Each structure stands twice: as C-alpha cells, then as structure tokens.
Amino acid sequence: MKILVPVKRVVDYNVKVRVKADQTGVETANVKMSMNPFDEIAIEEAVKLKEAGIATEIVAISIGATQCQETLRTALAMGADRAILVETAADIQPLAVAKLLKAIAANEAPQLVILGKQAIDDDSNQTGQMLAALLNWPQATFASKVTIANGEAEVMREIDGGMETVAIKLPAIITTDLRLNTPRYATLPNIMKAKKKPLDIVTPESLGVDVSPRLKTLKVVEPAKRKGGVMVANVAALIDKLKNEAKVI
C-alpha cells in the first residue's frame, strides 16, 4: 500500500511572529522555517505503518518555493521513500493545494493520504477535507489513533465532547491531531541517506491545475494588546480585586 504525505514549510512554531509594517503579511525573511508540526506527525504515522508491514512506499509532497526541498529532505530523513516538489512562487491556498494533490493522487494511486489537520501559519484546517471531497474518498479528521485492517481504516478522532471512532473504507484521507504519535528525530545517518533519495520537481502547469487564489488578503495587523495587569500580594488582595474592581465574583 502506498501512502502520500503532504508537508508544508512554515515559520517554526517557536518563533514569535512579527507583522510587517506595511500590513501585507507576516515577516518571513531571516526567520527560522520548519516542517509544520502536524505534518511531522503525519510522516511519523506513515513510517510506523511501513515499519508494521502495512505500507510499502511513502511519498512526501510539498508545494511552494525551492526551499521546500529542505522540508522534503527532512521527511525523507524521517523515513519517506521519495519526494515530489510542486514548485511555484504563487500564493497557494488550500483549495488549490487540494487540486494539486488530487492530480498527484491520480498519478500515484495511493490507498491513503495522511495530512496534518492544519498548518500553523494560516490555521485554515481545510486541505485534507477538501482533498477527500475532490477524490470522493472518506475522511477521518483529527486522528489520535489509526488502525488499518481489511480494507478499512479505524480511526479514533478528537471531537469537542470527547472521542469518536470511525471506520472508513480505503482509499481514504486521514488528518492528524497532536496526540497521534511523537515524531522521531532524523538521525545523522538517515539525513545522509535522505540526500540520495529521489526528489522530483513538477509545476502546477505540468499538473494542469489552475491555482489562482480566491481569497485576497487586504491587510494583516497585530492583535490588540492586553493592558499589563497587576501583581497582587496575597489571596485576600486577589479576592478584593475580583469583587470590587473586576466585579466578576
């Protein structure tokens, strides 16, 4: 069984982002970039399925600038077998990502596509569900446990009131939540090996996909700052503030 895992290059989750002065976006020059954390979880899950003898091949995919090759090399070092970069300088929104992935899925014929549930830059949480729709495949979003057997995936999902277990027929889409697994670190020998694994480069045009954006960003601003609070000396002072100043108890 072949598994596709799309990975996105994003501002590292430890970086405190800064809004650009001209309000066109967030500063990304000279900022540490990494693989989206949910996508690391997706790669890890695919590698585990391969180690368990369920998956036979893992193809990592990224969409964006040349530098996304670094993100793909990380995926290869974690255990993906080969990689595809859809190289483009355009602003690619989730619907366009889903269309590009659909085109690749048509060529690759995977049984499973595992994606992060959201990217921590635009926080959209759309691509997996959109890809499932375009392929007319079932979807198991926000996965915290995955079991594959008898042509089905049984997936435990994180939902608002607790947990839900769904059974979906393969081929299918799974999106990862935080507690699905703990991604491994790439070891030095594996990083060296990853440099020799195949990495193909294609373009949206070669895949025949129109990636024109549908959403126009008019401006990006910083959130309103909370006013600095006060430190209180003891519980009595806190109670006094809550009762008489904030009036919330």
Added chain:
Amino acid sequence: MAILVIAEHDNTSLKPGVTNTVAAAHKIGGDIDVLIAGSHCAAAASAAASIVGVGKVLVADAPYYAMAVAENLAPLVVGLAQNYSHVLAGATAFGKNLLPRVAALLDVMQISDIVAVESADIFVRPIYAGNAFATVQSSDAIKIITVRSTGFDAVAAMGGNGVIENIASATDAGISRVVKQELTKSDRPELAAAKRIVSGGRGLGDGDKYRAVLEPLADKLGAALGASRAAVDAGFVPNDYQVGQTGKIVAPELYIAVGISGAIQHLAGMKESKVIVAINKDPEAPIFQVADYGLVGDLFTLVPELTAAI
C-alpha cells in the same frame, strides 16, 4: 442575500455555538435559514425555530444523518447551497470537519474561523495562532465560512418564530460509519461556552492533584475545567479539556490559570477572556503578561486558600 446556517446538535438540543453563528449571519445581513440534519431531530428543529431572527428551519431527517458524518452531510449542503449567498457553521470539530468538504465540492475557498464581518465579502480571521489578524476578501459566488463563536455575542435562543420545513434527504454515501463515541460526562458547564473557567497546567503535578486542587474551586465558582496542552499530554485530563491554538478557543468572563506557564499556543486559546487571573510559582512565567491579576506562589497553598475565601 440569503444565509444558511448549518446547526450542530445532538438531535434533541442545539450546541451552544449555534446562536453565535446566527449572530455572525445577522452581521452579514439578509434572510437567515437554519439546516437541521439529523435523525429524529424534531426537538432540535424546534429549538432552532426559536432563535431570534431565523426565517426557515430546513429539516432533513434520515438515519444516516444521526452521527453528523461529513461524507453524508456534504452532498445535502451542496444541494442547498445554490440557493444561498453564504453558508455558515461554527468553527468546532463538527464545522471544521464538514464545511471544507462542502467548499471543495462547490469549487470555492472556505473562509475559516472568522471573528468579525466587515461586509458581505470581507471578513477578519486570526492567523499564526492569533498573533496576527488577516482581513480577507472572497471572490467566490457562495461564501463558505466557519465562525469562531467568541467573536460574536450570541443572539437570543428564545423568542423567534421560524418556520419548520421538511426537505428531502440526500443519499447515504456508505463509505464511512461511526463505530462509537466516548463523550466526557460532566455536570459542569461546557468549556467553549462557560462564563467562568478554571484551567490547570503541568504545575499541578498529576491528575489526582489536578482534581483535588481545581475541582473544589470550580465547584464554588460554577466554572468549567480546562487545561493546557502540557497537562493533557501528561494525561492529567482528557483531550477535550485542552484550551489553545489547536484545542478549544474560549473567552469567558473569568479565566483562572493555575500552574500554566503560558506558551503562545495556550494564550491563543484564552487571551480574549474578559478577566484573566494567573497563579504560578514562577514570576517570570509569560502567563503574567496577559493576566489582569497575577499571584506568585505555591498553588497548592494559594488555590485552597482562594477556594475557602470565595
């Protein structure tokens, strides 16, 4: 303009965020209809008809809608969407699962997690865990939108006189099924809609201490219990307690953070709260930068003292 709100419900009652989603629809302006798709869901439908400002309540009743499976609901919503300029749902696990599937089938870009409406096609949404806000304009004919409930004050759930209309169901896609649900049982208010929240972090040490220290305070305040990702990952409490970028987004009147250092991913989920209290032994903890009232010291002494004094 006409707006369709996809209501999240359990067949007998509506989830709290529905009235906030209707409030967002009011901001856009136009006729507002509500879809109730479920099984034996008449009670939920009449609750929807009581929401102020709702015109029609469309009811699709079929066994395969009982568990709100996106593969079955999406074709139904796609069929209805042609009659509307906007389709809205709450940005909950339900809405996030369903609406992107609908959007892709309609070939439109979803606008996720809006917190403000500027006009019928311009919306404000948080990005980078709420560290920036983007104002975006949609060029699609049908706007598919998920609504962050904390951005909109709920409209009245009673006093409306919507008209209930039964509609035809779409078919059962037959490609997925819910095997089971394990829902956390609690007498406390629902986290996402609570007026007061007591939230605990890794500083509590373990699950037993979390409960021993925080439950009495939450009981006294009538508060919901929440947690940081660290506390959930360490197994103190179930995952649905998590407040943060990828957990629940909350904005109660009072948020008491106990033993939570305040990672940006946690702050993203609670910094819209009206009053924030932080209790932590580390005076340098980032949580104090967003707290209205900070108390430095040993939580195992301070929280019982606070509980006794309220």
